[in-house]
Amino acid sequence: MTVGSRNRCRVIVVGAGNAALCAALAAREAGASVLVLERAPIDERGGNTAFTAGAMRFAYDSVQEIMELVPDLSENDLAVTDFGAYPQHAFYEDLARVTEYRTDPDLADCLVSQSLDTLRWMKSHGVRFMPIYGRQAFKVDGRFRFWGGLILEVSGGGKGLVDTLFAAAERDGIEIAYEARAVDLLMRDGRTAGVRVIRSGRTEEVIPCDAVVLASGGFEANTEWRTRYLGPGWDLAKVRGSRYNFGDGIRMAIDAGAQPWGQWSGAHAVGWDFNAPAFGDLVVGDGFQKHSYPFGILVNARGARFVDEGADFRNYTYAKYGREILRQPGQIAWQIFDSQVTHLLRDEYRIKTVSKVKANTIAELARGMDGVDQDRLIATIHEFNESVRTDMEFDPNTRDGRGTRGLTINKSNWANPIVSPPFEAYAVTCGITFTFGGVQIDTESQVLDTRQRVIPGLFACGEMVGGIFYFNYPGGSGLTSGSVFGRIAGRTAAEFAAGLG
Missing domain, CATH: 3.90.700.10 (Succinate dehydrogenase/fumarate reductase flavoprotein, catalytic domain)
Incomplete structure (x- = not known):
């Protein structure tokens, strides 16, 4: 492929949901220039995140850690609410149990151990959290008691989350291109060197870069892939979220040599x-x-x-x-x-x-x-x-x-x-919410090839990562996984780009 005339960008992020925007913010924090490619038009931006209720699962040991994330809790709230605790071992065990102990232990440990700190980081970018009264705690004998390890949601739900992250990205000078469908990766000397993009369904452009973060979701909107991988009857399922999650990022990564990974026959x-x-x-x-x-x-x-x-x-x-x-x-x-x-x-x-x-x-x-x-x-x-x-x-x-x-x-x-x-x-x-099959990454969100080696300059996060969820998942862990690995992917992509000089 011929590289176009566009100025080189250090990091390109493909997708514009929670995981993608966390990656973009983290890459910018680390000093990289960042371009986000969003296949959807601006009024449908945000991927699956925009359709969620915004609940996020994280490990915590005390109500003091809750108050760090929700500093405006009133004395009355604290007096009538039992927030309990959800230590890391409980989160890890829930994740292992519902996935029938198939979840990748290293990725699971990374997700669990970094969950609280990632929510703190999101708060520093303007994300507001609030207790999920009524959905995760009922008032019995005058007190609310939270259950199921899930206590906070983002104010404004999924739409509030993406709006806040987009605002933070714009403040940080991150460029966002809408109706820009990434269709191929440009590889040079064994590493990622750019992305081929189709603009508004017509104009083709190759954008050079030093690193790519793929965060474009699963293949749940692709009827043919659903039937091929999930099985007969899945063409009849309704899609809960974005019509644009076609598996483009997964296909691009596999074409570049990535290892398909996780439960391709499974879905949320x-x-x-x-x-x-x-x-x-x-x-x-x-x-x-x-x-x-x-x-x-x-x-x-x-x-x-x-x-x-x-x-x-x-x-x-x-x-x-x-x-x-x-x-x-x-x-x-x-x-x-x-x-x-x-x-x-x-x-x-x-x-x-x-x-x-x-x-x-x-x-x-x-x-x-x-x-x-x-x-x-x-x-x-x-x-x-x-x-x-x-x-x-x-x-x-x-x-x-x-x-x-x-x-x-x-x-x-x-x-x-x-x-x-x-x-x-x-x-x-x-x-159907999202599919469980995707590509393999390590704990630095680096994409691995079929020989279990890192593909230089290629990173992935969010719903296109395989190996974390099998058969089922603990509610609220999908958004948290996207945030945790999105933050890691952005940081490591920026560091990789910086290392190229």
Whole structure:
């Protein structure tokens, strides 16, 4: 390829979500000139990050560390809240457990050990954090108790996060090019030397540079790749986020010799409103998700339950239950609740564009649930009600052990007989968030080739990194992983570029 006339940039970052912008900020801090290439137009910028709720998992030992990140906590907040602690060993064990102990131990240790310091660093760039009251802590006996190792979210959610990071990038003099699709890496003498870019779908340009950070997400928006790697039926899944995550960065890296890595047949996939659009809607954001299923039951079109809704806190099950929904007839399931628990449902159940049935009797509810075997559903609810252990107290803040007995699939926690009208049912399908397969990196975010050697000048971070998540993931760890490895990638890319003189 011929290098264009554009002035050489020390570091190019491909992508413009959380991981990419953290990389850009870290590279600029280290003294490099930085160009960010964003495939999307400006009004759709931010990758998958813009569609998230903004929760971030991190290790902490005391409330004092929480106060470092949320200095405006009031005395009353502290008096009525049990923040507990989430030490590094607990985060590491959760990550290992839900990935069935396949997570790369070195990358996992890096993610866990640098999580708190990375959030402090983000705060220094203007990111504001706040406790996730209502979604991660319920008020019981006058006190909030956080559960599931997840306590803070970014103010303004994912949209607030990307807006803050873009503002910080602009303050630091980082150039951002929109509608700029990176399609190839320029390699020279075995190292990265530039990026071939197509502007606005027409103009081709080769931009020389000293280092490239690939941070352009997974391949969840690529229907053909989903079907090829995740399997039959995945072409029917809805995409929760960006329509632009086509796997371009992964393909570019592999073409340059990178080692494909991680679980290419795995993905983060959740229960998503059945009538949501094919791709994410920035106005609705993450409102199409439906994550309060532990307090009710999930049934398929046959009227049968098919998972243990209370197997664990939703933080540890929601990212894998989307796959289970996709396997059901018609790729549809219904979440059913009664009035004993509807006050616990997250805000996403109250959006205007929701697929909902409400009734005062179970029979009426069943008639309103299109396509469901009504007789079997009524029998399922009756069998469930009869099996609930009433000798245990219901407590939404703990794994309360209030389960069922004698069912083919027992519910382990938070079981209540569905007897108190009005009853509500929500239609959900599979919404894919991001894919788990990608390229291999080391703990310095350097991309490795098929001989396990570093590809000089090539770095990666975010959802296109393989080897961290398998089968499942602990809620909130995706954004944290992007931030941790994005910060590392930016710093190491700048250092590499500086070493070239």
